[in-house]
Amino acid sequence: METFKKAKEIASDKLFFIDGLASVRDAVQLMKEKNVQALIIQKRNSADANGIVTVNDIIKGVIIPDKTLDEVSVYEIMTKPAFSISAHLNVKYVPRLMYNYNVKIAPVEENGEYIGIIDYTQFLFTELQ
Numbered sequence: 001m002e003t004f005k006k007a008k009e010i011a012s013d014k015l016f017f018i019d020g021l022a023s024v025r026d027a028v029q030l031m032k033e034k035n036v037q038a039l040i041i042q043k044r045n046s047a048d049a050n051g052i053v054t055v056n057d058i059i060k061g062v063i064i065p066d067k068t069l070d071e072v073s074v075y076e077i078m079t080k081p082a083f084s085i086s087a088h089l090n091v092k093y094v095p096r097l098m099y100n101y102n103v104k105i106a107p108v109e110e111n112g113e114y115i116g117i118i119d120y121t122q123f124l125f126t127e128l129q
């Protein structure tokens with residue numbers, strides 16, 4: 001039986017959460033502090049879905065329209081529900097899946113919980129080792 005690397009094996013553990021009501025300034029500060037390009041938006045309740053806010057969302061939703069970081073809340077620019085990748089997906093399919101759904105960064109999900117995050121850069125670096 002052929003063994004393959006799973007998505008969870010290349011996922012970064014740099015997974016951080018923020019409240020959707022936080023300002024984009026708060027999100028940017030947390031991104032800088034943790035050195036990440038995306039934050040997961042916390043669920044409001046068990047029936048809710050997580051969202052995601054990325055650097056691209058901030059550029060598109062705040063910087064380009066010339067708004068300030070304080071006048072925009074994370075929920076206004078986030079993507080919800082967040083597109084996630086199964087922890088057990090064969091890693092060779094991850095870039096194609098992300099490309100097909102126009103996603104550059106995505107959380108990795110196992111048993112209904114996010115356990116990590118994958119972006120194109122990390123995938124490349126992992127595969128080139």
